[in-house]
Amino acid sequence: MSVHSVTHAGRQVVSAGESAARRTRHSRATDLTARLGFAARGVVYLLIGVLAIQIARGNPDEQANRQGALREIADKPFGTGLLVLIAVGFAGYALWRLLEGAVGHREEADTKKRAVKRAASVIRGAIYLVITGSTITFLASDGASSSSGEPAPYTARVMAHSGGRWLVGAIGLVVVGVGVGMLAKGVTTGFEEKLERARMRPALLRAARRIGQVGYLARGVVFGLAGVFVVKAAVDFDPDEAKGFDGTLRSIADQAYGQVLLACCAAGLALFGAYSFIEARYRRL
Numbered sequence: 352m353s354v355h356s357v358t359h360a361g362r363q364v365v366s367a368g369e370s371a372a373r374r375t376r377h378s379r380a381t382d383l384t385a386r387l388g389f390a391a392r393g394v395v396y397l398l399i400g401v402l403a404i405q406i407a408r409g410n411p412d413e414q415a416n417r418q419g420a421l422r423e424i425a426d427k428p429f430g431t432g433l434l435v436l437i438a439v440g441f442a443g444y445a446l447w448r449l450l451e452g453a454v455g456h457r458e459e460a461d462t463k464k465r466a467v468k469r470a471a472s473v474i475r476g477a478i479y480l481v482i483t484g485s486t487i488t489f490l491a492s493d494g495a496s497s498s499s500g501e502p503a504p505y506t507a508r509v510m511a512h513s514g515g516r517w518l519v520g521a522i523g524l525v526v527v528g529v530g531v532g533m534l535a536k537g538v539t540t541g542f543e544e545k546l547e548r549a550r551m552r553p554a555l556l557r558a559a560r561r562i563g564q565v566g567y568l569a570r571g572v573v574f575g576l577a578g579v580f581v582v583k584a585a586v587d588f589d590p591d592e593a594k595g596f597d598g599t600l601r602s603i604a605d606q607a608y609g610q611v612l613l614a615c616c617a618a619g620l621a622l623f624g625a626y627s628f629i630e631a632r633y634r635r636l
Contacts, residue, residue, distance in 0.1 A: 384443020391440030393627030400621025418500030448476030507590035523581030530575025537567030569619020
């Protein structure tokens with residue numbers, strides 16, 4: 352067989368694979384599970400907001416992060432069933448993002464920009480695969496997982512290796528960048544470009560815009576500060592400086608007028624959860 356024939360056959364295989372990926376991406380099952388993923392994200396953020404409000408009111412035993420939200424769900428009637436749905440939703444969201452990274456963003460004419468968007472989708476998909484795995488682990492342990500969901504133990508493991516300190520610092524800078532991006536979306540309302548606005552009543556669209564703005568701004572503040580703490584951990588060579596959602600929110604509470612600031616962030620995170628429900632219904636997939 353000639354080189355030309357092998358190359359042609361290879362292209363046919365790739366083309367067939369891309370066609371299958373596009374069909375899967377636009378399938379009814381992918382659509383439903385991805386929307387379930389947005390709803391699952393909404394439940395988690397809504398609960399994180401509620402837990403953060405409890406901390407602002409002086410209840411230090413609450414844990415305002417995804418792990419704490421899962422524990423809240425597990426303690427409720429039918430909690431196991433809801434956790435299963437959340438895990439399926441996270442998995443569906445991850446699959447949709449990975450397919451988007453493989454064959455999506457075709458509306459972007461600029462090749463370089465399309466490549467960047469696809470890479471971002473793959474990263475988001477990979478992150479949600481990890482989140483799916485941690486949710487399944489939580490389910491398998493009947494909610495008895497000892498993990499706090501905070502990054503300090505993982506940061507310590509990474510920093511124990513050669514070059515780990517630089518890797519932690521780089522990750523922190525990326526998280527800061529993600530937070531800044533969320534703040535920019537909140538200020539410009541760029542997030543609503545992904546909504547099927549033609550299907551939404553004007554009043555709902557206006558409400559979604561304001562809810563999304565506050566939600567993205569609050570989420571951007573928390574992500575940005577969390578990234579700063581991770582960078583600080585690398586600079587000070589102290590993994591305990593790294594903080595996730597819960598640690599960052601508690602650090603906000605320790606500042607002047609901290610309880611008020613924490614309550615504002617908590618309300619914003621809960622509103623981001625509400626916006627996620629809107630995306631579950633009206634997001635353009």
